[in-house]
Amino acid sequence: MNDKLLNTIAARDVKVGGLIGRRIELTWQNNLLAINWERDFLAPFLAKNSDAGAYIGLGKSLDGLVRLAAHTGDGRLLARRQQVLDTLLPAQEADGYLGIYRPADRAIPTWDAHEQAYVLMALVVDWQLFRQERSLASAQRLGRWLVSRIPSTALHLVGKRTWQGQVSFLSRQLVLTGLDRALLALYRATGEPSLLDYCVETLRVAEWDQPIVEGRFGPIEGHVYCFLSHCLAQLDLFEITGDRRLLAQTRRALEYLRDGRALVISGTNGITECWHSDQTGTGDIGETCSVAYLIRLLSHQLQIEGDGWYGDWMERSIYNALFAAQSPDGRRLSYYVPLEGERHYWDRDTYCCPGNFRRIIGELPEMIAYRQADGVMVNLYTESDITTALANGTPLVLRQHTDYPHSGQVRLDVEPARPARFAVRLRRPAWCTEFVVAVNGETVSPIGGPHFLAISSEWRPGDRVTLAMPMPWRLVRGFRKQVGKVAAMRGPQLFCRATPSDSATEFRADDIAANLSLMEFPDPGGRATYFACADSPLMTDDELFPQGIGLSQGLRRSDSEGEDHRH
Numbered sequence: 001m002n003d004k005l006l007n008t009i010a011a012r013d014v015k016v017g018g019l020i021g022r023r024i025e026l027t028w029q030n031n032l033l034a035i036n037w038e039r040d041f042l043a044p045f046l047a048k049n050s051d052a053g054a055y056i057g058l059g060k061s062l063d064g065l066v067r068l069a070a071h072t073g074d075g076r077l078l079a080r081r082q083q084v085l086d087t088l089l090p091a092q093e094a095d096g097y098l099g100i101y102r103p104a105d106r107a108i109p110t111w112d113a114h115e116q117a118y119v120l121m122a123l124v125v126d127w128q129l130f131r132q133e134r135s136l137a138s139a140q141r142l143g144r145w146l147v148s149r150i151p152s153t154a155l156h157l158v159g160k161r162t163w164q165g166q167v168s169f170l171s172r173q174l175v176l177t178g179l180d181r182a183l184l185a186l187y188r189a190t191g192e193p194s195l196l197d198y199c200v201e202t203l204r205v206a207e208w209d210q211p212i213v214e215g216r217f218g219p220i221e222g223h224v225y226c227f228l229s230h231c232l233a234q235l236d237l238f239e240i241t242g243d244r245r246l247l248a249q250t251r252r253a254l255e256y257l258r259d260g261r262a263l264v265i266s267g268t269n270g271i272t273e274c275w276h277s278d279q280t281g282t283g284d285i286g287e288t289c290s291v292a293y294l295i296r297l298l299s300h301q302l303q304i305e306g307d308g309w310y311g312d313w314m315e316r317s318i319y320n321a322l323f324a325a326q327s328p329d330g331r332r333l334s335y336y337v338p339l340e341g342e343r344h345y346w347d348r349d350t351y352c353c354p355g356n357f358r359r360i361i362g363e364l365p366e367m368i369a370y371r372q373a374d375g376v377m378v379n380l381y382t383e384s385d386i387t388t389a390l391a392n393g394t395p396l397v398l399r400q401h402t403d404y405p406h407s408g409q410v411r412l413d414v415e416p417a418r419p420a421r422f423a424v425r426l427r428r429p430a431w432c433t434e435f436v437v438a439v440n441g442e443t444v445s446p447i448g449g450p451h452f453l454a455i456s457s458e459w460r461p462g463d464r465v466t467l468a469m470p471m472p473w474r475l476v477r478g479f480r481k482q483v484g485k486v487a488a489m490r491g492p493q494l495f496c497r498a499t500p501s502d503s504a505t506e507f508r509a510d511d512i513a514a515n516l517s518l519m520e521f522p523d524p525g526g527r528a529t530y531f532a533c534a535d536s537p538l539m540t541d542d543e544l545f546p547q548g549i550g551l552s553q554g555l556r557r558s559d560s561e562g563e564d565h566r567h
């Protein structure tokens, strides 16, 4: 196995408060405990009579349930996890099938492999977190079914019965999204070589080198979520083989978003689920699945490369695009969140986006801080309490006291069980022009790169680090379709207005706090992110983008429009 520079700290050992903690709590209290698992999720797995084309997304939601049960230790969540498994596992057929389709429709058409791949992944996660052998045994039987029933790569397109009753086609990459990662996770849990062989030789995980394709047409090749998921499968394989060529597709996607300036200001991408780079802000922008996968990919990339710049991007996407997908009470979730125009919540608890939202929320506790060979790295600033150990085994508690992102004042208590020499690395956010660090009240000059500062010291129980990161308003210049307008940001957060931008008059920047009636972007009342503004010293370019770089190479553009497949 190939070690990463940064390693995760189990969510069970992390307590999260602040805005991130609140979003996590809303997700499990008002969503995971409120949804009807029996009727909406489990019944189709018991009946097994769904038509080709049906999709539930049980595995994604179960993954979130299992993770949050382990993270919180809450009795109701633990009981719900147990109930779901007690119903689901007996529904597995003798040959290992654990899906919703009638026999004639299995394996090839549409979402059968996708649905079951995520069930498999959730069962492996359950085994990792709770060590219940029945989950792993069920995952192994399901893995054998998938490996024996998914046809070889010769089949490029698979049929789909659309909602209108017509048959169209979807790319194989799209309908098999998640299968590679699930089988690699099962391989890592069991060491069963045939699983790795299948991923390498049949799914050809290492050889996948699809270009970025913009627009939605035909079998949907430029699907953001699908693309990022296959990137993650390559990073999973990289952890097994150490072959750095497996990092190339991830670099291609992130360069397209950054150097190609395709990322939209809320930290997402995609229109009707497919890549776009013209900065369109209306309509079906930023599928929640793709936001979840982008955050996950950035976290993996941060762990592999150790560059805090990925953390800057993570907080942009988490505080804005991801949190905007959740209603203020946590009950409803969005499929898309446009920058301009009316916001809508998804009318169901099932399907891809709600499930992928629940999953990534279950992973957020592991993105606050990471372990390193020589210490720890703090990535996300939020009220939190983390229990871990140094490489030499010395127990360490890291406690953040802060109201971030409302202010940039953070107190970090560093509590090794006994005095120990190690490094505490702190992400310096790209939006932050002044970063003042003190240890036990004395200002220090940490060393490090532009995105990271490290304090190497002998740390003792009771040591306190304080950070001051002033958060002035900034007016971020739009470009392409948003040229001539600005968006208001403060720290990692994007703000917006309740009135459409076409009714906007020009604003003086010094009026910003008093007169703009700004709300946080995740507020469902938001209708306008970009607005016209008189020239102002607060105007700046988006700090996430390097200057003066045009569209990335290798971009293929589609001029034909496709059908309306969601997924």
Ligand SMILES: [Zn+2]
Residues within 6 Å of the ligand: 287, 288, 289, 290, 352, 353, 354, 356, 567
């Ligand atoms: Zn989705």
